[in-house]
Amino acid sequence: MPRRKAAVIAAPRDTSSDEVALRALYRKDPSRILPNPLWKTIARLQSLECRFIADSTQATGVELREPGKLLIYGTRTQDPLKTASVKLDGVPTVWIHNDFVAPLAPWFDLKEAFFRLIHTGSELPLHVMVPGYAIREVDTTTELPLVATILHACYDTPTPGTDEIATWTKRPVFEPHAWLWVIDRKAKRPVALGIAETDRPTGEASLEWIQVLPAFRSLGLGTMLVRELVYRLEQKVPFTTVAGQVKNPCEPDHLFRRCGFAGRDVWWVLRR
Ligand SMILES: CC(C)(COP(=O)(O)OP(=O)(O)OC[C@H]1O[C@@H](n2cnc3c(N)ncnc32)[C@H](O)[C@@H]1OP(=O)(O)O)[C@@H](O)C(=O)NCCC(=O)NCCS
Missing domain, CATH: 3.40.630 (Aminopeptidase)
Incomplete structure:
Protein backbone atom coordinates (compact mmCIF):
# COMPACT_ATOMS: atom_id res chain seq x y z
CA MET A 1 0.00 0.00 0.00
CA LEU A 117 -7.27 60.86 9.19
CA ILE A 118 -7.95 60.82 12.91
CA HIS A 119 -10.64 62.31 15.18
CA THR A 120 -9.62 62.77 18.79
CA GLY A 121 -12.49 64.68 20.34
CA SER A 122 -15.27 66.92 19.22
CA GLU A 123 -15.12 70.66 19.22
CA LEU A 124 -18.02 70.68 16.80
CA PRO A 125 -21.70 70.28 17.46
CA LEU A 126 -21.89 66.67 16.35
CA HIS A 127 -25.63 66.28 15.90
CA VAL A 128 -26.78 67.90 12.68
CA MET A 129 -30.11 66.87 11.25
CA VAL A 130 -31.12 67.53 7.66
CA PRO A 131 -34.90 68.28 7.58
CA GLY A 132 -36.87 65.37 6.11
CA TYR A 133 -34.27 62.74 7.08
CA ALA A 134 -33.71 60.68 10.23
CA ILE A 135 -31.02 58.38 11.63
CA ARG A 136 -31.94 54.78 12.49
CA GLU A 137 -29.78 51.80 13.51
CA VAL A 138 -29.54 48.96 11.00
CA ASP A 139 -31.27 45.80 12.21
CA THR A 140 -28.34 43.46 11.53
CA THR A 141 -30.50 40.38 12.11
CA THR A 142 -32.85 41.11 9.17
CA GLU A 143 -31.46 43.96 7.04
CA LEU A 144 -28.11 42.64 5.74
CA PRO A 145 -29.50 42.03 2.20
CA LEU A 146 -30.57 45.70 2.14
CA VAL A 147 -27.08 46.72 3.33
CA ALA A 148 -25.63 44.78 0.36
CA THR A 149 -28.10 46.46 -2.05
CA ILE A 150 -27.27 49.97 -0.84
CA LEU A 151 -23.50 49.33 -1.01
CA HIS A 152 -23.90 48.02 -4.56
CA ALA A 153 -25.87 51.13 -5.58
CA CYS A 154 -23.22 53.52 -4.20
CA TYR A 155 -20.04 52.29 -5.94
CA ASP A 156 -18.93 51.56 -9.51
CA THR A 157 -16.60 48.82 -8.23
CA PRO A 158 -17.70 45.38 -6.90
CA THR A 159 -19.05 45.47 -3.34
CA PRO A 160 -19.46 42.70 -0.72
CA GLY A 161 -22.53 40.46 -0.79
CA THR A 162 -24.81 39.52 2.13
CA ASP A 163 -22.73 36.49 3.21
CA GLU A 164 -19.53 38.47 3.46
CA ILE A 165 -21.29 41.32 5.28
CA ALA A 166 -22.69 38.78 7.78
CA THR A 167 -19.10 37.85 8.76
CA TRP A 168 -18.49 41.45 9.89
CA THR A 169 -21.18 41.05 12.56
CA LYS A 170 -19.26 38.09 14.06
CA ARG A 171 -15.98 39.95 14.61
CA PRO A 172 -14.96 41.22 18.09
CA VAL A 173 -14.96 44.79 16.71
CA PHE A 174 -18.64 44.58 15.66
CA GLU A 175 -20.48 47.59 17.10
CA PRO A 176 -24.25 47.34 16.49
CA HIS A 177 -24.85 50.98 17.53
CA ALA A 178 -22.49 52.12 14.75
CA TRP A 179 -24.38 50.60 11.82
CA LEU A 180 -26.63 53.49 10.81
CA TRP A 181 -29.13 54.29 8.09
CA VAL A 182 -30.17 57.76 7.04
CA ILE A 183 -33.88 57.35 6.31
CA ASP A 184 -35.90 59.50 3.92
CA ARG A 185 -38.87 60.23 6.21
CA LYS A 186 -41.39 60.67 3.39
CA ALA A 187 -40.43 57.63 1.29
CA LYS A 188 -39.63 55.67 4.51
CA ARG A 189 -36.54 54.12 2.97
CA PRO A 190 -32.78 54.28 3.55
CA VAL A 191 -30.78 56.65 1.37
CA ALA A 192 -27.42 56.50 3.13
CA LEU A 193 -25.49 53.98 5.22
CA GLY A 194 -22.55 54.21 7.63
CA ILE A 195 -20.70 51.32 9.27
CA ALA A 196 -18.03 51.73 11.96
CA GLU A 197 -16.19 49.31 14.23
CA THR A 198 -14.68 49.62 17.72
CA ASP A 199 -11.51 47.97 19.00
CA ARG A 200 -11.85 48.54 22.74
CA PRO A 201 -8.45 47.08 23.82
CA THR A 202 -6.76 49.68 21.59
CA GLY A 203 -9.29 52.45 22.24
CA GLU A 204 -9.80 52.89 18.52
CA ALA A 205 -12.92 53.17 16.41
CA SER A 206 -12.77 53.16 12.62
CA LEU A 207 -15.22 54.33 9.99
CA GLU A 208 -15.32 51.43 7.52
CA TRP A 209 -18.14 52.21 5.06
CA ILE A 210 -19.64 55.68 4.48
CA GLN A 211 -21.94 56.20 1.49
CA VAL A 212 -24.97 58.10 0.26
CA LEU A 213 -27.13 57.00 -2.70
CA PRO A 214 -26.09 59.05 -5.79
CA ALA A 215 -29.46 60.87 -6.08
CA PHE A 216 -29.19 62.12 -2.47
CA ARG A 217 -25.60 63.43 -2.47
CA SER A 218 -24.57 67.03 -1.65
CA LEU A 219 -27.62 67.51 0.61
CA GLY A 220 -25.59 67.29 3.82
CA LEU A 221 -26.54 63.65 4.51
CA GLY A 222 -22.91 62.41 4.52
CA THR A 223 -22.09 65.07 7.12
CA MET A 224 -25.15 64.15 9.20
CA LEU A 225 -24.17 60.47 9.13
CA VAL A 226 -20.46 60.90 9.94
CA ARG A 227 -21.14 63.34 12.79
CA GLU A 228 -23.71 60.99 14.32
CA LEU A 229 -21.25 58.08 14.09
CA VAL A 230 -18.44 60.10 15.69
CA TYR A 231 -20.80 61.27 18.44
CA ARG A 232 -21.69 57.65 19.25
CA LEU A 233 -18.10 56.37 18.99
CA GLU A 234 -16.69 59.13 21.19
CA GLN A 235 -18.74 57.80 24.10
CA LYS A 236 -16.88 54.48 23.77
CA VAL A 237 -13.26 55.10 22.68
CA PRO A 238 -10.70 57.96 22.71
CA PHE A 239 -10.03 58.15 18.97
CA THR A 240 -11.56 57.30 15.58
CA THR A 241 -9.72 56.75 12.31
CA VAL A 242 -10.78 56.75 8.67
CA ALA A 243 -8.99 56.08 5.40
CA GLY A 244 -9.96 56.49 1.77
CA GLN A 245 -8.64 56.89 -1.75
CA VAL A 246 -7.09 60.30 -2.42
CA LYS A 247 -8.28 60.18 -6.04
CA ASN A 248 -11.97 59.72 -5.20
CA PRO A 249 -14.02 62.24 -7.26
CA CYS A 250 -16.46 62.55 -4.32
CA GLU A 251 -13.57 64.01 -2.25
CA PRO A 252 -14.52 62.19 0.98
CA ASP A 253 -11.50 63.66 2.84
CA HIS A 254 -13.28 67.03 2.60
CA LEU A 255 -16.38 65.54 4.24
CA PHE A 256 -14.32 63.93 7.05
CA ARG A 257 -12.37 67.13 7.74
CA ARG A 258 -15.65 69.04 7.91
CA CYS A 259 -16.67 66.58 10.64
CA GLY A 260 -13.55 67.20 12.75
CA PHE A 261 -11.09 64.62 11.37
CA ALA A 262 -7.52 65.88 10.94
CA GLY A 263 -4.06 64.85 9.77
CA ARG A 264 -1.74 64.99 6.78
CA ASP A 265 -0.82 61.31 6.52
CA VAL A 266 -1.00 59.67 3.12
CA TRP A 267 -0.12 56.02 2.47
CA TRP A 268 0.83 54.57 -0.88
CA VAL A 269 0.16 51.07 -2.06
CA LEU A 270 2.75 50.10 -4.65
CA ARG A 271 2.13 47.08 -6.87
CA ARG A 272 4.28 45.48 -9.56
C1 LIG B 1 -18.50 60.92 0.00
C2 LIG B 1 -20.02 60.98 0.19
C3 LIG B 1 -20.39 60.05 1.34
C4 LIG B 1 -20.41 62.41 0.56
O1 LIG B 1 -21.79 62.42 0.90
P1 LIG B 1 -22.70 63.73 0.71
O2 LIG B 1 -24.00 63.46 1.35
O3 LIG B 1 -22.70 64.12 -0.70
O4 LIG B 1 -21.86 64.78 1.57
P2 LIG B 1 -22.38 66.18 2.11
O5 LIG B 1 -23.54 66.63 1.29
O6 LIG B 1 -22.56 66.09 3.57
O7 LIG B 1 -21.15 67.09 1.75
C5 LIG B 1 -20.01 67.15 2.57
C6 LIG B 1 -19.00 68.09 1.98
O8 LIG B 1 -18.40 67.47 0.84
C7 LIG B 1 -18.58 68.27 -0.31
N1 LIG B 1 -18.85 67.39 -1.44
C8 LIG B 1 -19.89 66.55 -1.58
N2 LIG B 1 -19.77 65.90 -2.76
C9 LIG B 1 -18.64 66.36 -3.35
C10 LIG B 1 -17.99 66.09 -4.58
N3 LIG B 1 -18.49 65.22 -5.47
N4 LIG B 1 -16.85 66.76 -4.87
C11 LIG B 1 -16.34 67.66 -4.00
N5 LIG B 1 -16.90 67.94 -2.81
C12 LIG B 1 -18.06 67.30 -2.49
C13 LIG B 1 -19.78 69.15 -0.03
O9 LIG B 1 -19.72 70.34 -0.78
C14 LIG B 1 -19.61 69.38 1.45
O10 LIG B 1 -18.67 70.38 1.70
P3 LIG B 1 -19.12 71.87 2.11
O11 LIG B 1 -20.11 71.71 3.18
O12 LIG B 1 -17.85 72.50 2.53
O13 LIG B 1 -19.72 72.43 0.87
C15 LIG B 1 -20.78 60.59 -1.11
O14 LIG B 1 -20.28 61.37 -2.17
C16 LIG B 1 -20.68 59.13 -1.47
O15 LIG B 1 -21.44 58.31 -0.99
N6 LIG B 1 -19.70 58.78 -2.35
C17 LIG B 1 -19.52 57.37 -2.79
C18 LIG B 1 -18.99 56.49 -1.68
C19 LIG B 1 -17.66 56.97 -1.17
O16 LIG B 1 -16.77 57.32 -1.93
N7 LIG B 1 -17.53 56.98 0.18
C20 LIG B 1 -16.33 57.43 0.86
C21 LIG B 1 -15.38 56.31 1.05
S1 LIG B 1 -13.94 56.86 1.95
Whole structure:
Protein backbone atom coordinates (compact mmCIF):
# COMPACT_ATOMS: atom_id res chain seq x y z
CA MET A 1 0.00 0.00 0.00
CA PRO A 2 1.33 3.49 -0.82
CA ARG A 3 2.35 5.35 2.25
CA ARG A 4 0.44 8.51 2.99
CA LYS A 5 2.53 11.64 3.47
CA ALA A 6 2.22 12.96 7.00
CA ALA A 7 0.83 16.50 7.05
CA VAL A 8 3.23 18.96 8.64
CA ILE A 9 1.39 21.43 10.80
CA ALA A 10 3.54 24.27 12.08
CA ALA A 11 3.04 25.17 15.72
CA PRO A 12 1.56 28.67 16.13
CA ARG A 13 4.25 31.27 16.70
CA ASP A 14 4.12 33.25 19.94
CA THR A 15 3.34 36.77 18.73
CA SER A 16 2.49 38.26 22.13
CA SER A 17 5.68 40.34 22.51
CA ASP A 18 5.34 41.70 18.94
CA GLU A 19 1.72 42.58 19.71
CA VAL A 20 2.63 44.47 22.91
CA ALA A 21 5.40 46.43 21.13
CA LEU A 22 3.23 47.20 18.08
CA ARG A 23 0.33 48.35 20.26
CA ALA A 24 2.60 50.74 22.22
CA LEU A 25 4.11 52.15 19.03
CA TYR A 26 0.76 52.47 17.23
CA ARG A 27 -0.88 54.41 20.08
CA LYS A 28 1.78 57.15 19.77
CA ASP A 29 0.95 57.95 16.14
CA PRO A 30 -1.63 55.62 14.54
CA SER A 31 -1.71 57.22 11.10
CA ARG A 32 2.08 57.09 10.59
CA ILE A 33 2.64 53.57 11.90
CA LEU A 34 -0.03 51.62 9.96
CA PRO A 35 -2.24 52.26 6.93
CA ASN A 36 -5.18 50.51 8.64
CA PRO A 37 -6.80 50.13 12.10
CA LEU A 38 -4.47 48.22 14.45
CA TRP A 39 -6.81 45.25 14.97
CA LYS A 40 -6.56 44.29 11.29
CA THR A 41 -2.79 43.88 11.58
CA ILE A 42 -2.95 42.14 14.99
CA ALA A 43 -5.43 39.63 13.49
CA ARG A 44 -2.82 38.51 10.93
CA LEU A 45 0.32 38.83 13.04
CA GLN A 46 0.86 35.05 12.80
CA SER A 47 1.70 35.39 9.12
CA LEU A 48 3.77 38.58 9.46
CA GLU A 49 7.43 38.98 10.36
CA CYS A 50 7.88 42.07 12.57
CA ARG A 51 11.09 44.08 12.62
CA PHE A 52 11.05 47.10 14.91
CA ILE A 53 13.11 50.14 14.00
CA ALA A 54 14.62 51.85 17.06
CA ASP A 55 16.70 54.86 17.96
CA SER A 56 18.90 54.78 21.05
CA THR A 57 15.96 54.88 23.48
CA GLN A 58 12.79 53.47 21.92
CA ALA A 59 11.04 51.84 18.95
CA THR A 60 10.22 54.48 16.36
CA GLY A 61 8.86 52.33 13.54
CA VAL A 62 8.06 48.90 12.25
CA GLU A 63 8.60 46.86 9.10
CA LEU A 64 6.01 44.11 8.64
CA ARG A 65 6.68 41.47 6.05
CA GLU A 66 4.66 38.59 4.66
CA PRO A 67 7.40 36.76 2.74
CA GLY A 68 6.90 36.86 -1.04
CA LYS A 69 3.68 38.85 -0.67
CA LEU A 70 3.68 42.07 1.26
CA LEU A 71 5.77 44.69 2.99
CA ILE A 72 4.39 47.44 5.24
CA TYR A 73 6.75 50.15 6.47
CA GLY A 74 5.70 52.80 9.00
CA THR A 75 7.73 55.03 11.24
CA ARG A 76 7.25 58.09 13.42
CA THR A 77 10.49 59.70 12.28
CA GLN A 78 10.81 61.80 9.16
CA ASP A 79 14.43 60.86 8.43
CA PRO A 80 14.88 60.20 4.72
CA LEU A 81 14.60 56.51 3.95
CA LYS A 82 17.84 54.81 2.98
CA THR A 83 16.65 52.55 0.15
CA ALA A 84 19.16 49.92 1.19
CA SER A 85 17.46 49.68 4.61
CA VAL A 86 14.26 48.32 3.02
CA LYS A 87 14.93 45.07 1.20
CA LEU A 88 12.31 44.64 -1.50
CA ASP A 89 13.24 41.04 -2.38
CA GLY A 90 10.81 41.08 -5.32
CA VAL A 91 7.85 41.57 -2.98
CA PRO A 92 4.79 42.37 -5.16
CA THR A 93 2.95 44.77 -2.80
CA VAL A 94 4.30 47.51 -0.54
CA TRP A 95 2.41 49.87 1.75
CA ILE A 96 4.52 52.89 2.63
CA HIS A 97 3.96 56.36 4.08
CA ASN A 98 4.16 59.32 1.72
CA ASP A 99 7.34 60.60 3.42
CA PHE A 100 9.27 57.52 2.30
CA VAL A 101 7.70 56.57 -1.01
CA ALA A 102 10.08 58.39 -3.40
CA PRO A 103 13.05 55.98 -3.43
CA LEU A 104 10.83 52.88 -3.80
CA ALA A 105 8.28 54.17 -6.33
CA PRO A 106 10.42 53.58 -9.48
CA TRP A 107 10.35 49.81 -8.83
CA PHE A 108 6.56 49.58 -9.09
CA ASP A 109 4.09 50.06 -11.98
CA LEU A 110 0.88 50.69 -10.02
CA LYS A 111 0.66 53.34 -7.35
CA GLU A 112 -2.42 54.39 -5.40
CA ALA A 113 -2.61 56.93 -2.55
CA PHE A 114 -4.86 56.73 0.53
CA PHE A 115 -5.41 59.48 3.10
CA ARG A 116 -5.60 58.46 6.73
CA LEU A 117 -7.27 60.86 9.19
CA ILE A 118 -7.95 60.82 12.91
CA HIS A 119 -10.64 62.31 15.18
CA THR A 120 -9.62 62.77 18.79
CA GLY A 121 -12.49 64.68 20.34
CA SER A 122 -15.27 66.92 19.22
CA GLU A 123 -15.12 70.66 19.22
CA LEU A 124 -18.02 70.68 16.80
CA PRO A 125 -21.70 70.28 17.46
CA LEU A 126 -21.89 66.67 16.35
CA HIS A 127 -25.63 66.28 15.90
CA VAL A 128 -26.78 67.90 12.68
CA MET A 129 -30.11 66.87 11.25
CA VAL A 130 -31.12 67.53 7.66
CA PRO A 131 -34.90 68.28 7.58
CA GLY A 132 -36.87 65.37 6.11
CA TYR A 133 -34.27 62.74 7.08
CA ALA A 134 -33.71 60.68 10.23
CA ILE A 135 -31.02 58.38 11.63
CA ARG A 136 -31.94 54.78 12.49
CA GLU A 137 -29.78 51.80 13.51
CA VAL A 138 -29.54 48.96 11.00
CA ASP A 139 -31.27 45.80 12.21
CA THR A 140 -28.34 43.46 11.53
CA THR A 141 -30.50 40.38 12.11
CA THR A 142 -32.85 41.11 9.17
CA GLU A 143 -31.46 43.96 7.04
CA LEU A 144 -28.11 42.64 5.74
CA PRO A 145 -29.50 42.03 2.20
CA LEU A 146 -30.57 45.70 2.14
CA VAL A 147 -27.08 46.72 3.33
CA ALA A 148 -25.63 44.78 0.36
CA THR A 149 -28.10 46.46 -2.05
CA ILE A 150 -27.27 49.97 -0.84
CA LEU A 151 -23.50 49.33 -1.01
CA HIS A 152 -23.90 48.02 -4.56
CA ALA A 153 -25.87 51.13 -5.58
CA CYS A 154 -23.22 53.52 -4.20
CA TYR A 155 -20.04 52.29 -5.94
CA ASP A 156 -18.93 51.56 -9.51
CA THR A 157 -16.60 48.82 -8.23
CA PRO A 158 -17.70 45.38 -6.90
CA THR A 159 -19.05 45.47 -3.34
CA PRO A 160 -19.46 42.70 -0.72
CA GLY A 161 -22.53 40.46 -0.79
CA THR A 162 -24.81 39.52 2.13
CA ASP A 163 -22.73 36.49 3.21
CA GLU A 164 -19.53 38.47 3.46
CA ILE A 165 -21.29 41.32 5.28
CA ALA A 166 -22.69 38.78 7.78
CA THR A 167 -19.10 37.85 8.76
CA TRP A 168 -18.49 41.45 9.89
CA THR A 169 -21.18 41.05 12.56
CA LYS A 170 -19.26 38.09 14.06
CA ARG A 171 -15.98 39.95 14.61
CA PRO A 172 -14.96 41.22 18.09
CA VAL A 173 -14.96 44.79 16.71
CA PHE A 174 -18.64 44.58 15.66
CA GLU A 175 -20.48 47.59 17.10
CA PRO A 176 -24.25 47.34 16.49
CA HIS A 177 -24.85 50.98 17.53
CA ALA A 178 -22.49 52.12 14.75
CA TRP A 179 -24.38 50.60 11.82
CA LEU A 180 -26.63 53.49 10.81
CA TRP A 181 -29.13 54.29 8.09
CA VAL A 182 -30.17 57.76 7.04
CA ILE A 183 -33.88 57.35 6.31
CA ASP A 184 -35.90 59.50 3.92
CA ARG A 185 -38.87 60.23 6.21
CA LYS A 186 -41.39 60.67 3.39
CA ALA A 187 -40.43 57.63 1.29
CA LYS A 188 -39.63 55.67 4.51
CA ARG A 189 -36.54 54.12 2.97
CA PRO A 190 -32.78 54.28 3.55
CA VAL A 191 -30.78 56.65 1.37
CA ALA A 192 -27.42 56.50 3.13
CA LEU A 193 -25.49 53.98 5.22
CA GLY A 194 -22.55 54.21 7.63
CA ILE A 195 -20.70 51.32 9.27
CA ALA A 196 -18.03 51.73 11.96
CA GLU A 197 -16.19 49.31 14.23
CA THR A 198 -14.68 49.62 17.72
CA ASP A 199 -11.51 47.97 19.00
CA ARG A 200 -11.85 48.54 22.74
CA PRO A 201 -8.45 47.08 23.82
CA THR A 202 -6.76 49.68 21.59
CA GLY A 203 -9.29 52.45 22.24
CA GLU A 204 -9.80 52.89 18.52
CA ALA A 205 -12.92 53.17 16.41
CA SER A 206 -12.77 53.16 12.62
CA LEU A 207 -15.22 54.33 9.99
CA GLU A 208 -15.32 51.43 7.52
CA TRP A 209 -18.14 52.21 5.06
CA ILE A 210 -19.64 55.68 4.48
CA GLN A 211 -21.94 56.20 1.49
CA VAL A 212 -24.97 58.10 0.26
CA LEU A 213 -27.13 57.00 -2.70
CA PRO A 214 -26.09 59.05 -5.79
CA ALA A 215 -29.46 60.87 -6.08
CA PHE A 216 -29.19 62.12 -2.47
CA ARG A 217 -25.60 63.43 -2.47
CA SER A 218 -24.57 67.03 -1.65
CA LEU A 219 -27.62 67.51 0.61
CA GLY A 220 -25.59 67.29 3.82
CA LEU A 221 -26.54 63.65 4.51
CA GLY A 222 -22.91 62.41 4.52
CA THR A 223 -22.09 65.07 7.12
CA MET A 224 -25.15 64.15 9.20
CA LEU A 225 -24.17 60.47 9.13
CA VAL A 226 -20.46 60.90 9.94
CA ARG A 227 -21.14 63.34 12.79
CA GLU A 228 -23.71 60.99 14.32
CA LEU A 229 -21.25 58.08 14.09
CA VAL A 230 -18.44 60.10 15.69
CA TYR A 231 -20.80 61.27 18.44
CA ARG A 232 -21.69 57.65 19.25
CA LEU A 233 -18.10 56.37 18.99
CA GLU A 234 -16.69 59.13 21.19
CA GLN A 235 -18.74 57.80 24.10
CA LYS A 236 -16.88 54.48 23.77
CA VAL A 237 -13.26 55.10 22.68
CA PRO A 238 -10.70 57.96 22.71
CA PHE A 239 -10.03 58.15 18.97
CA THR A 240 -11.56 57.30 15.58
CA THR A 241 -9.72 56.75 12.31
CA VAL A 242 -10.78 56.75 8.67
CA ALA A 243 -8.99 56.08 5.40
CA GLY A 244 -9.96 56.49 1.77
CA GLN A 245 -8.64 56.89 -1.75
CA VAL A 246 -7.09 60.30 -2.42
CA LYS A 247 -8.28 60.18 -6.04
CA ASN A 248 -11.97 59.72 -5.20
CA PRO A 249 -14.02 62.24 -7.26
CA CYS A 250 -16.46 62.55 -4.32
CA GLU A 251 -13.57 64.01 -2.25
CA PRO A 252 -14.52 62.19 0.98
CA ASP A 253 -11.50 63.66 2.84
CA HIS A 254 -13.28 67.03 2.60
CA LEU A 255 -16.38 65.54 4.24
CA PHE A 256 -14.32 63.93 7.05
CA ARG A 257 -12.37 67.13 7.74
CA ARG A 258 -15.65 69.04 7.91
CA CYS A 259 -16.67 66.58 10.64
CA GLY A 260 -13.55 67.20 12.75
CA PHE A 261 -11.09 64.62 11.37
CA ALA A 262 -7.52 65.88 10.94
CA GLY A 263 -4.06 64.85 9.77
CA ARG A 264 -1.74 64.99 6.78
CA ASP A 265 -0.82 61.31 6.52
CA VAL A 266 -1.00 59.67 3.12
CA TRP A 267 -0.12 56.02 2.47
CA TRP A 268 0.83 54.57 -0.88
CA VAL A 269 0.16 51.07 -2.06
CA LEU A 270 2.75 50.10 -4.65
CA ARG A 271 2.13 47.08 -6.87
CA ARG A 272 4.28 45.48 -9.56
C1 LIG B 1 -18.50 60.92 0.00
C2 LIG B 1 -20.02 60.98 0.19
C3 LIG B 1 -20.39 60.05 1.34
C4 LIG B 1 -20.41 62.41 0.56
O1 LIG B 1 -21.79 62.42 0.90
P1 LIG B 1 -22.70 63.73 0.71
O2 LIG B 1 -24.00 63.46 1.35
O3 LIG B 1 -22.70 64.12 -0.70
O4 LIG B 1 -21.86 64.78 1.57
P2 LIG B 1 -22.38 66.18 2.11
O5 LIG B 1 -23.54 66.63 1.29
O6 LIG B 1 -22.56 66.09 3.57
O7 LIG B 1 -21.15 67.09 1.75
C5 LIG B 1 -20.01 67.15 2.57
C6 LIG B 1 -19.00 68.09 1.98
O8 LIG B 1 -18.40 67.47 0.84
C7 LIG B 1 -18.58 68.27 -0.31
N1 LIG B 1 -18.85 67.39 -1.44
C8 LIG B 1 -19.89 66.55 -1.58
N2 LIG B 1 -19.77 65.90 -2.76
C9 LIG B 1 -18.64 66.36 -3.35
C10 LIG B 1 -17.99 66.09 -4.58
N3 LIG B 1 -18.49 65.22 -5.47
N4 LIG B 1 -16.85 66.76 -4.87
C11 LIG B 1 -16.34 67.66 -4.00
N5 LIG B 1 -16.90 67.94 -2.81
C12 LIG B 1 -18.06 67.30 -2.49
C13 LIG B 1 -19.78 69.15 -0.03
O9 LIG B 1 -19.72 70.34 -0.78
C14 LIG B 1 -19.61 69.38 1.45
O10 LIG B 1 -18.67 70.38 1.70
P3 LIG B 1 -19.12 71.87 2.11
O11 LIG B 1 -20.11 71.71 3.18
O12 LIG B 1 -17.85 72.50 2.53
O13 LIG B 1 -19.72 72.43 0.87
C15 LIG B 1 -20.78 60.59 -1.11
O14 LIG B 1 -20.28 61.37 -2.17
C16 LIG B 1 -20.68 59.13 -1.47
O15 LIG B 1 -21.44 58.31 -0.99
N6 LIG B 1 -19.70 58.78 -2.35
C17 LIG B 1 -19.52 57.37 -2.79
C18 LIG B 1 -18.99 56.49 -1.68
C19 LIG B 1 -17.66 56.97 -1.17
O16 LIG B 1 -16.77 57.32 -1.93
N7 LIG B 1 -17.53 56.98 0.18
C20 LIG B 1 -16.33 57.43 0.86
C21 LIG B 1 -15.38 56.31 1.05
S1 LIG B 1 -13.94 56.86 1.95
